[in-house]
Amino acid sequence: MLLIDCPYCGPRSEIEFRCGGESHVQRPGPHDAASDEQWADYLFYRHNPKGEHRERWLHMAGCGQWFNVARDTVTHKITAIYRMGETIDAGAGS
Amino acid sequence: MVGALPAAGGGLAVSERGDLGIATIMARASSTAALAQRVAERFGIALIDGPILSGAGAVRFAGTGPGSWLSFCEGADPFWACSMAVQLDGVASVFDQSSGYAVLRLGGAEAMPMLQSGAFIDLHADAFPVGAVAVTVIAHVGAILIRVGEAQFDVAVFRSFAGSFWHWLATSAAARGVPLHRFSEDG
Numbered sequence: 460m461l462l463i464d465c466p467y468c469g470p471r472s473e474i475e476f477r478c479g480g481e482s483h484v485q486r487p488g489p490h491d492a493a494s495d496e497q498w499a500d501y502l503f504y505r506h507n508p509k510g511e512h513r514e515r516w517l518h519m520a521g522c523g524q525w526f527n528v529a530r531d532t533v534t535h536k537i538t539a540i541y542r543m544g545e546t547i548d549a550g551a552g553s
Numbered sequence: 554m555v556g557a558l559p560a561a562g563g564g565l566a567v568s569e570r571g572d573l574g575i576a577t578i579m580a581r582a583s584s585t586a587a588l589a590q591r592v593a594e595r596f597g598i599a600l601i602d603g604p605i606l607s608g609a610g611a612v613r614f615a616g617t618g619p620g621s622w623l624s625f626c627e628g629a630d631p632f633w634a635c636s637m638a639v640q641l642d643g644v645a646s647v648f649d650q651s652s653g654y655a656v657l658r659l660g661g662a663e664a665m666p667m668l669q670s671g672a673f674i675d676l677h678a679d680a681f682p683v684g685a686v687a688v689t690v691i692a693h694v695g696a697i698l699i700r701v702g703e704a705q706f707d708v709a710v711f712r713s714f715a716g717s718f719w720h721w722l723a724t725s726a727a728a729r730g731v732p733l734h735r736f737s738e739d740g
């Protein structure tokens with residue numbers, strides 16, 4: 460069970476949230492210019508690292524906002540929480 | 554409103570706040586500051602964009618998310634939400650929830666321990682003081698908790714879930730050996 464520190468609500472149980480998968484996945488475009496390889500990468504290929512992972516979370520049963528989380532996939536430790544549209548340097552949270 | 558606790562004390566007193574007008578207030582894009590200014594002008598309330606209750610009179614705003622509030626008005630007439638929409642025209646969207654939510658007031662020494670057994674948040678007065686608001690779940694039912702006094706909480710649930718919430722309340726109270734006192738509107 461993760462304890463996720465929602466930027467609005469404070470620390471809440473994982474059951475109140477929904478994970479929206481990897482953050483910062485850019486849609487290639489314009490559509491006609493995107494190669495099959497770019498399109499497949501966008502749709503199907505994810506980093507799946509052993510270590511720090513950036514992912515989107517939605518506080519579904521709470522304030523209803525999306526935000527980014529940096530979480531270690533080995534320890535499950537959350538090292539950073541930041542707004543949608545923002546980026547942080549690799550390892551910035553740890 | 555809530556009647557007096559029985560002479561024996563303790564226990565849990567529950568009443569429905571049936572006299573409330575309820576409306577969801579959502580600030581228009583980039584208008585949170587303008588909304589706060591309007592609320593200050595019209596209601597004399599310093600609106601806080603956070604999980605806190607703003608206002609101390611008949612009209613109050615409970616922060617439920619960034620730029621959104623559930624507002625309450627005691628003794629509201631059926632057109633109250635419409636008048637709110639007019640008051641906040643241009644800076645917020647207003648939705649009437651007066652029949653959408655049921656609001657229960659829980660009081661008594663067992664109110665906090667009871668809610669604590671259902672909500673996965675720290676309700677100790679240091680972490681959840683008077684005026685604190687939390688949008689969370691109790692027994693899989695979405696609930697908005699507001700601490701209105703040291704031992705007094707308002708709980709808003711969608712009206713169609715009120716029966717399920719009441720079932721959790723009554724069952725949990727029985728399991729904990731807590732006497733449950735139910736009050737009607739007129740005490």
Ligand SMILES: [Zn+2]
Nearest residue numbers: 465468518522
């Ligand atoms: Zn939240």
